[in-house]
Amino acid sequence: DAGITQSPRYKITETGRQVTLMCHQTWSHSYMFWYRQDLGHGLRLIYYSAAADITDKGEVPDGYVVSRSKTENFPLTLESATRSQTSVYFCASSGGQQASTDTQYFGPGTRLTVL
C-alpha cells in the first residue's frame, strides 16, 4: 500500500523555468491539497481539489497551476519559477472511508530550490 507519494523528492531549478511537482495517492481519496512550508509561515495552502476536474485556489495560489484529470494524481506546476518559490512542498489527501473525511494525510514532501 503506497499511500501518497511525491516526486521528485528534491529539485533544483533556475529562475524562469517551468517545474512540475507530482503527487499520487492510492487511497481513492476525493480531496487533494498542495501546501508549501516555509520558516516563519507554517503550512500554507496553495491549491486544492475536491474531485477530478474540480480545483480551487487556496491562500497562496499566485505563480502556480494545478490540474486533476484523474482522481489519483494532482500535479502542481510552477509556470515560471521564482526564488520566492524556494520551499518545501507537501501534497495531502483526504475523503476516504476509513476515517473522518476531513483527516488529511501527507506525502513525504518535495524540497524545491530555485536559483
Place this chain on the structure above:
Amino acid sequence: QKEVEQNSGPLSVPEGAIASLNCTYSDRVSQSFFWYRQYSGKSPELIMSIYSNGDKEDGRFTAQLNKASQYVSLLIRDSQPSDSATYLCAVNQAAGNKLTFGGGTRVLVKP
C-alpha cells in the same frame, strides 16, 4: 480571517514529564480538530483527531477540546526524547475539507 494560534516554543520538558501544548482558533463553526507531529525534515503525521468537547486519550497522548473557549490542547505523558518534534494544530474550515494549520509548537524532551 480564520486563525489558529500556537506558541512557537521551544517547549523544553525533562524526560518522563508531561508536555502540555495549547492551541486557540477563531472560527466558531469549526467542528474537527487535529494534532499532527512533524519531525525535522519530514512530513506531518496525524497523532490525534477530536470532534467533541472533553478529553480523548490515545496511549500517552490526550487531546482536550473546549469549543466554548475555542481552545484545544494536547498532553504528552511520560515524554520521551523521541517526542522531540514540532506539533501542529489544525482546525477544519466550514467547507471543502480544508484545514487551517497553526504555526506549530517545537517540543524538546531532554534526557
